[in-house]
Amino acid sequence: MASVNNVRKIRESKMMSKAELARKASVTVQTIDRIEKGNDCRLDTKRKIILALGYKLGERSKVFGEETSADDRASSQVKTKSKSKVKVRRQAGKGKRQA
Structure with missing residues (x-):
């Protein structure tokens, strides 16, 4: 393209x-x-x-x-997925600390 x-x-x-x-x-x-x-x-x-x-x-x-190239979109998607994984891990970690 x-x-x-x-x-x-x-x-x-x-x-x-x-x-x-x-x-x-x-x-x-x-x-x-x-x-x-x-x-x-x-x-x-x-x-x-x-x-x-x-x-x-x-x-x-x-x-x-x-x-906005395909590379830029792919890069931002990876960043978004990474951030959401971090949030999930942090939330999971909070639950373990409270127990």
Whole structure:
């Protein structure tokens, strides 16, 4: 699924080649090329590219837009499930302490 991002525009404004960005982000030039064409990538790859471009992770929307990718949704679902498990464990632990 193609998504709009600003990777190419930002990279070019910083006078970086695809090879330089790929090296800084520890990914392949082909990965950079695919992302600049709008293909999706893993969340970890986005994180690497954001940092390699000199942005903070909180500024990811400046690089990748406001999209909600499948990776982002999956990540938030995992966090939600983890939080609910913690609540269940805490509640279960309270019952044991009182006994």
